[in-house]
Amino acid sequence: xxxxxxxxxxxxxxRRLRGYDEDEVNEFLDQVIKDYEIVIRENKELHNQMMSIxxxxxxxxxxxxxxxxxxxxxxxxxxxxxxxxxxxxxxIIKESEKNADxxxxxxxxxxxxxxMEVEELKKQASIYRTRFRTLVEAQLELxxxxxxxxxxxxxxxxxxxxxxxxx
Numbered sequence: 001x002x003x004x005x006x007x008x009x010x011x012x013x014x015r016r017l018r019g020y021d022e023d024e025v026n027e028f029l030d031q032v033i034k035d036y037e038i039v040i041r042e043n044k045e046l047h048n049q050m051m052s053i054x055x056x057x058x059x060x061x062x063x064x065x066x067x068x069x070x071x072x073x074x075x076x077x078x079x080x081x082x083x084x085x086x087x088x089x090x091x092i093i094k095e096s097e098k099n100a101d102x103x104x105x106x107x108x109x110x111x112x113x114x115x116m117e118v119e120e121l122k123k124q125a126s127i128y129r130t131r132f133r134t135l136v137e138a139q140l141e142l143x144x145x146x147x148x149x150x151x152x153x154x155x156x157x158x159x160x161x162x163x164x165x166x167x
Contacts, residue, residue, distance in 0.1 A: 005033045
């Protein structure tokens with residue numbers, strides 16, 4: 001058990017012959033008491049400061065732990081968001097590919113339909129052309145027959161007569 005200033009103050013020394021000067025010893029003990037009280041006070045203050053610092057250190061350690069946990073949770077959340085974004089992107093790509101395939105198939109179908117319509121129109125144009133050629137050839141054949149010459153000569157003589165009558 002450590003000495004207290006009171007222990008020092010109450011300390012009694014036995015007396016002997018040719019001993020120390022009692023007043024000097026008492027003065028010295030008084031000085032030791034004062035110094036010891038100062039040391040004890042400083043020790044208490046340092047102890048209180050140490051406790052305060054320890055409390056702050058504990059607080060900061062707690063904050064550090066909380067921040068570490070928060071960072072871990074944030075990292076996990078970021079990873080989850082990243083994974084979800086990748087999955088969503090893959091779904092969008094698959095959907096886009098399906099739509100692209102559907103559009104391509106529809107376009108091919110329309111293209112085939114148009115090609116068939118073009119072929120049908122070509123056939124109809126060919127048939128029309130053939131019929132028109134046949135009609136024109138028949139009309140030319142009619143014009144080249146002998147009966148038209150007789151009409152022309154009778155028309156020529158009528159035109160001449162009419163012209164003579166007019167003058």
